[in-house]
Amino acid sequence: MRYFIDLAYDGSLFHGWQIQPNAISVQENLEKALRVAFQKKINVVGAGRTDAGVHAKQLIAHFDVEAKINAPQLKFKLNTLLPKEIAINAIYQVQDETHARFDAVAREYKYYVTTQKNPFVEAYSYYVKKEIDLDLMNEAAKILLTHRDFKCFSKSKTDVYTYNCDIVFAEWIKQEDLLVFTIKADRFLRNMVRAIVGTLIEVGLHKLSIEDFENVIVSRNRSNAGKSVDAKGLFLTKVEYPKTVLI
Known part of the structure; x- marks a missing residue:
């Protein structure tokens, strides 16, 4: 099953959205929080890349899981795990073939x-x-x-x-x-x-x-x-x- 995560972040402390070596990114923080929540590695794909220091009031990312989740519960848990600079606005299920980047219009x-x-x-x-x-x-x-x-x-x-x-x-x-x-x-x-x-x-x-x-x-x-x-x-x-x- 595929889910969208709608998130916001203050980009001041991050070297952009995308994971990269020797630099702190938003994607890395989100995947770490998901790993704790699901007790296994969860990959996320973002709608795009924001550069170092750029902020987002809404960025969409997708991830896949095998079973249906409790979205409000996961939102609460992720917001507890994530640093104060990153906030989850919403989590909702989408069609399995939907892509956060390529389907954005x-x-x-x-x-x-x-x-x-x-x-x-x-x-x-x-x-x-x-x-x-x-x-x-x-x-x-x-x-x-x-x-x-x-x-x-x-x-x-x-x-x-x-x-x-x-x-x-x-x-x-x-x-x-x-x-x-x-x-x-x-x-x-x-x-x-x-x-x-x-x-x-x-x-x-x-x-x-x-x-x-x-x-x-x-x-x-x-x-x-x-x-x-x-x-x-x-x-x-x-x-x-x-x-x-x-x-």
Whole structure:
């Protein structure tokens, strides 16, 4: 039987989602907790990889067991076993062939920028000291929806079969002293959101024009885009699946 785990975590102390040698990961912690709960090794497969320092309000992972489980009981036990930086939101059964990564139809990220020095938000946002043109950044963000190839925003050394992504939503809003960027697509490349945000900030600071921004995309050259902003301001906020995966 296959189950989805819906979890959230503060990525500050972790070297990303995926298990790797000589580094603490979210996946490693989750598999350790499952091993204690089931008294045997349980492998989990995540909907995607978040980089070191990136947070998640919702990441979905799947695991297989032979018998039906008591989901609320397992959720309570895992939350007891896991460190305070990781929380299980829900556990539910899905169709046996459902895959947490390959069956996801959309992923949503949010990035937080603060325009005021604030010790209470500094750990989870990127501080920009100068005034930012929010309207201009939103004008540039709309251009993302008209393109599919985003090699210019991808980490240079990455092994992918395509740089195409279908971005369906990209918008900045102001929440008091915070600027919040929400972006939704079928898939994302490594480092893509942070590179997009860094480039849009250059637009907002009038260092790049709208035309320059589109030329960056067309160039397919990472060196033409802006710098990648800090991981601490990035949150994976939602992973979506077809309703048919549920039992």
